[in-house]
Amino acid sequence: MKRNQGCHSLDHQIARRQFMAGAAGGAVCLGLSDLSAHAETVKGQHKRILQVYLQGGVSQLESWDPKPGTEFGGPFRAIPTSVPGMHISELLPHTAQRMHLLSIVRSINIKTNDHSQGRLFMEKGRRAGEYPYVGSIASRYLAPVNSDLPGYIHISTRGLSDATSAFLGAQHAQLKFEGVKPPQNLGLPKNLNETANNRRLQLRQQFNQQFRQGRRKSQTETFDASFQQASKLMARKSFFEKAPADKDLERYGKHDFGRNCLLARTLLENNATCVKVTHHGYDSHAENFNFHLEQLGEFDKTFSMLLDDLHERGMLESTLVMVYSEFGRTPKINVRYGRDHWGTAWSIALGGCGIQPGAVIGKTNDKGTAVADREVDAGHLFHTYLQALGIDSTRDHDIRGRSIPIGDPTTQPIKELLA
Amino acid sequence: MVLVLTGAAPTVSAKPPLHQQIDSLIAAGNPQFEQQAAPLADDATFLRRVTLDLTGTIPTADEVRTFVADSAPDKRSQLIDQLLASPEHARRLQYLFDTMLMERRPSKYVKSAEWEEYLRQAFLENRPWDELVHEMLTVDGTDKATRPAARFLLDRELKSEVVTRDLGRIFLGRDLECAQCHDHPNVNDYLQRHYHGLNAFLSRSYLFKDPKTKLASIGEKAEGQVSFTSVFTNEEGKTAPRILDLPEIPDPADMKDAYKVKPAKNVRSVPVYSRRLQLAEALTGSENQAFQKNIVNRVWAIMLGQGLVEPLDMWHSDNPPTHPQIVKLLTEELQSHDYNLRYLFRELALTKTYQRQSHVSPEAKLPEKNLYGMGLLKPLTPEQLAWSMMQATGVSTATLEGLQAKQRKVDEKKKTKLADDPLWQEETLHTALQGNVTAFVRTFGIVGAQTSRFDASADQALFLLNGTTIQAWLSPSGNRLTARLKKLKQPAEIAEELYLSVFSRFPTETEIKQVSKFLKSNPKYSDQDLQQLVWAALSSDEFRFNH
16 A cells, blocks of 8 residues: 655654654743743743634725726725835725735635635634634643733634634633623622632642642643633733723724724733634625725724734734634625625735735736635645744644644645745 | 343353453553552542442432441442432433534534433433444434434534544544545554545435425435545545445445435435445444444543543554453453443443542552553543532532422322432433533533543633632522531531532541631631632532542
8 A cells, every 4th residue: 555645744753753842842941930020031932823803704805905997896996005016905094004014815715605614714724624723723832831811812792602722622722702801700709809719719729739649630730720820810800891091992993893902912912822803794795895994994993003012012023913804705796785705816914923024925817806826725824824933834733642733734834925 | 131141051151250351451461460559449439430420420428428338248339230220320321422422513403402312211221332323323314203313414414524534433433534635644544445435325415404394304315436536646546335444335236226216306315225324234233343342442431531542533553452352352242242331331330440549649659651550530521510519519409309399299189209200300300400511511511522631721710710600509598518517516517518518528637627727717607618618629629520
């Protein structure tokens, strides 16, 4: 039997060992350092992700790949950006001035027009199967051991409950915030104060000490870690309660998305590893143009402010920024002035950590109906995100005796996009 | 089963019972094994462990008292039999096998309640495992009586990549997913033809939605071959249905009248020769050892905390069983006992291997690698956690007493005795408290692949720390645990009742002192102190794990 030559299983194994050894080494360093004393250095080194998910499928023609004056171009113009020669939709005037910080991939074909399949493919880099989301991988490999926050936080105002961590385990699953509302059960029961809480936690530890004698610790330590994370979140309850400064709200906008992005900033500043903010409402089967005018108006200003803040705080070099959807929208305009689902030729924007700024990767044909150059799918993008973060996506997850390729072995990163 | 033979002269040599054979095989090759291994767990620990494993909840304080005081030499085997015969055992297996088979998938075409009831009835009757699987894979969903059994296929929408992978994982112990597109990169034994051989059983079946009733069922065509190409090598392959490396099952030569019901618009086609029906035969047939080994391994993992092969769906030559002889023995026994899972559970519970304590003495060193020299910690499933918390806090008992009181009035009028019937009690209590169980499943349940790993997340801890459900169970009303503790005056009495109710054992001297120190740290302890005490115990490692 001739075995396949594509996966190089031996390479996988060796590479994995090096990778795991590297990861463990890094973790030990962080674990031993005094986090508060070294907060500044850690902030600089700790790689993070900001994901802005435009749920429903943003129109590439009204955002990153405008085709004004063509059959399907729609009513909006293309405007120049801070990158000479790069044009984007006039619906994104603020973002346009910051494109020297971002890059665009215009040649995505994921061959699906299904919301759920598209979303899963974009998050997992695989069309099918139980694989972890980008955010869970970041939590697993990038989050400092003593992180103050769970590794993967998703701020969203609607319920989309996904199994995000697969074999990486529940501690790397997304912790979902319903907007700026705190996670459930964050507040102490009403008849319990701080002192009483500490007392009961101490007592819990007392019970545990006895039980742990003569037993292996890995499972009980995992259980403990969940309580520590919970306590940290409870201690940071003020993140949610403290009203944002008027000045910030003025800049970000007094809408949900503005508030959610402010919370995302706070979380990233406090060393969260992956923060995902979902901006809902791009599924514009009818009135596509009015919808995008409104939605992108909200997105453009808020996102630009967040990008500025990350940039000014020196966090952009260590934060991968992804603006993405589950697919784009049909070039053809339907009878309700809408655009339908279109996974065949669409765009996303990337920036920050590990990404070459100011680039445009690939292109669509004149009418925007098909990819004309450098076709990629979510598998390529997945490798690109991870490699931008310094994770070798061609290696394997090593999960209890099971080696699982991190990225789909049949696809590669978009090398020219990597800084 | 065994009783049938009583009186007849034994024809085969008198082998020791299965559980003894298992223990011998575990110790085989190491004359020091018994000295090195942990001793058997004490009665209270054993009671808690086996009650959790066989019925899904912890025993009550009274059950602990009674069992510990019982002086019968065979009380452990009596207990095992009693638990296996209880309605709670069928419920526990319903939960376990639902999770194993459906992996907490939302119900789509078959109501989960009907499916769960189907499973529970099957386990109440102790139906043979091969028969059950046979049924799940052959029914087409059109007959109301058997429709729940079709959930395995229907709620996967007969999507070929989902069903094929899950057949491999759940029934054969092999995750063939990577072999869909190419021979597995890391596992030499998993070939593309294995994947597509399984796929070929199902490739002609499809989900049919009746336009009138809107009901989904399974239709099948009479033609369609499976071929595949490796994405790496571009090698092409073709296969008829087959289970792994067993021979291909060719279609019958004469296919002139191929259909019982011909395909047409809005018609569910039914072929004369169904490949799908061959699947059940081939999968559960005696030739297919993978099916037998898989279930043996899974039941072993339920009882012992890890599979003889681990991960459970990674059987291959580079990942052999830790004890191949045990796999062989259990497989043969299961077959000769007609796939009687209850027999398997019983024998495993009777082993010394199962009954060893899960810790070594403080001065002893932990064994390098755990090969059953001591018990493993087993995290409670969401269902076990919910029921055990309700048992510990007294919520279950109080609820049941309330329901019984109501029923007694009805019984009196109707001259029935339902209130005393264990089956009625289990069903009624389950219905009453199901909502709580669902809340735990939502928080602690892991969607997707089943794993023997333990994971804990922040929102689970927050649920335990601050969730209203558990806080409500701690309030000292009626005859709940905190109310009972409140009535006791001496810290030693409080410690005893607490430990029996929550940890299912008597406290040690040190532990009594700790409880009394905690209570005395407040001049006059309040309800709040008692609630904190119970909370800390419920949230502790000792409660979170079956040990």
